[in-house]
Amino acid sequence: MKLDKPTAIARRNQELERPVLNSDNTLFAVLDTKRSLWWFDVPVKLLRKGQPDWVNLLLHTPETDELQHLKVPVNYLQAHQEKMEIRHPGKRRSTISLALSADRDSLLKDLRPGGENLSFAGFKQV
Numbered sequence: 001m002k003l004d005k006p007t008a009i010a011r012r013n014q015e016l017e018r019p020v021l022n023s024d025n026t027l028f029a030v031l032d033t034k035r036s037l038w039w040f041d042v043p044v045k046l047l048r049k050g051q052p053d054w055v056n057l058l059l060h061t062p063e064t065d066e067l068q069h070l071k072v073p074v075n076y077l078q079a080h081q082e083k084m085e086i087r088h089p090g091k092r093r094s095t096i097s098l099a100l101s102a103d104r105d106s107l108l109k110d111l112r113p114g115g116e117n118l119s120f121a122g123f124k125q126v
Contacts, residue, residue: 001065003030008058012069026056029100033063036102037111041087041095047078057120059100069125070108076123085114 003011005028013019029038038059046055055077057070077084077096088094099112100120108121 001062003060003062003065003067004028005058008060008067011067012058021056021058025052025054026058028058028060031059031061031063031102035099038098038100038102040098040100042077042098044086044094044096047074047081057098057100057123061102070120070123071125072120072123080118083116083118084110085112 005023005026008028009021009023009026013021027040027042029040031038038057040057042055045051051074053074055072055074057072059068059070060066061068081096085097086094087097097112098110098120101107101109101111106117108119108124110116110118110120
């Protein structure tokens with residue numbers, strides 16, 4: 001099943017007691033089956049003061065229609081910036097590039113070259 005970001009947000013919000021996901025605080029990725037990865041570009045501007053305390057990552061697997069939700073604290077991203085790949089550092093549109101693994105041995109670890117294989121598994125929401 002094909003899913004887009006607005007539909008994924010609506011679907012996840014229905015499952016939550018309090019619907020809090022929106023297009024500003026949520027990023028969405030569809031599994032790249034060839035590489036077994038979910039790709040995200042997290043805008044560095046989300047790490048600044050005055051922004052939400054969390055970045056929500058929605059990971060969709062079309063084959064099973066599974067939708068996973070990771071609620072990542074902004075302070076975790078801030079504290080580990082040097083362990084992740086930053087694209088266009090210092091520029092207005094710089095991003096943290098994440099490649100989260102779907103493989104069982106390295107599930108939800110960032111496998112991006114230049115990173116240090118940080119695990120995001122602890123942020124998975126039920």
